Amino acid sequence: xxxxxxxxxxxxxxxxxxxxxxxxxxxxxxxxxxxxxxxxxxxxxxxxxxxxxxxxxxxxxxxxxxxxxxxxxxxxxxxxxxxxxxxxxxxxxxxxxxxxxxxxxxxxxxxxxxxxxxxxxxxxxxxxxxxxxxxxxxxxxxxxxxxxxxxxxxxxxxxxxxxxxxxxxxxxxxxxxxxxxxxxxxxxxxxxxxxxxxxxxxxxxxxxxxxxxxxxxxxxxxxxxxxxxxxxxxxxxxxxxxxxxxxxxxxxxxxxxxxxxxxxxxxxxxxxxxxxxxxxxxxxxxxxxxxxxxxxxxxxxxxxxxxxxxxxxxxxxxxxxxxxxxxxxxxxxxxxxxxxx
Numbered sequence: 001x002x003x004x005x006x007x008x009x010x011x012x013x014x015x016x017x018x019x020x021x022x023x024x025x026x027x028x029x030x031x032x033x034x035x036x037x038x039x040x041x042x043x044x045x046x047x048x049x050x051x052x053x054x055x056x057x058x059x060x061x062x063x064x065x066x067x068x069x070x071x072x073x074x075x076x077x078x079x080x081x082x083x084x085x086x087x088x089x090x091x092x093x094x095x096x097x098x099x100x101x102x103x104x105x106x107x108x109x110x111x112x113x114x115x116x117x118x119x120x121x122x123x124x125x126x127x128x129x130x131x132x133x134x135x136x137x138x139x140x141x142x143x144x145x146x147x148x149x150x151x152x153x154x155x156x157x158x159x160x161x162x163x164x165x166x167x168x169x170x171x172x173x174x175x176x177x178x179x180x181x182x183x184x185x186x187x188x189x190x191x192x193x194x195x196x197x198x199x200x201x202x203x204x205x206x207x208x209x210x211x212x213x214x215x216x217x218x219x220x221x222x223x224x225x226x227x228x229x230x231x232x233x234x235x236x237x238x239x240x241x242x243x244x245x246x247x248x249x250x251x252x253x254x255x256x257x258x259x260x261x262x263x264x265x266x267x268x269x270x271x272x273x274x275x276x277x278x279x280x281x282x283x284x285x286x287x288x289x290x291x292x293x294x295x296x297x298x299x300x301x302x303x304x305x306x307x308x309x310x311x312x313x314x315x316x317x318x319x320x321x322x323x324x325x326x327x328x329x330x331x332x333x334x335x336x337x338x339x340x341x
Contacts, residue, residue, distance in 0.1 A: 007332035201241035
């Protein structure tokens, strides 16, 4: 079975008000890329992936006028994809939903959120992802109230083989210090935003621990927007969101080989899953942001990981059409897990 995560930059901009694709010469949300170019590139990438399930980060919008599921299913129909059924969980107001596009012939999936519902007062013990989490973030004896701007998608999945597992799609994000004036205000807001992201990682880690205590198999996948050695704020707080999810008090509840390499080799070469252009330096920054993490029991199911990076993966690089499509489709690249479940 092939399971992937893919952050599609501004997927939402490729659909009209009826959730139909707009394959025209208008500009997409990507710099200097038309909607037709991005749509064609995405169709090629998804067809080449031929995945049983793709966790789509930054999926089309869900609101009173737009709907994520029909948009994704229309996209799948346009390119005759095997993964043709879509599901989302709690919608958000960022125009960047989290959704699963999957093959209904090889698996079933249902939104199955865990944890208690909360009001504005929140709860301490890993509440439902659309709720409020109470946690003291700065050791001042005063609890902070934390929520997800993009609530993780929590699914119960059963494969055609009969394997039942918990699948969680996540998009953790430390907001940029918008509106801040001056270096000190930028730093204060950046630290507050990073502190909130780490609290979200703790919340997510507690939910995963609950699933593991119940004996469930777990796959966590998505864009964690963080990683070992990514920026200076990690040194301030001691560890990254990825380290919170992968390591704590000596145990290792989840595993991702790319994260493992990055954790062990902070100064050397490491895998990357995203590529951003910096106009100030006129260079590209490559970072590892996207992960497919599995619980320890699934490591016995012959897992094989691969990042479809157009320049780092030989199979992608040697196919010019796929290589170009990966560069046009998004600033992130698919992370793929093949596993016998």
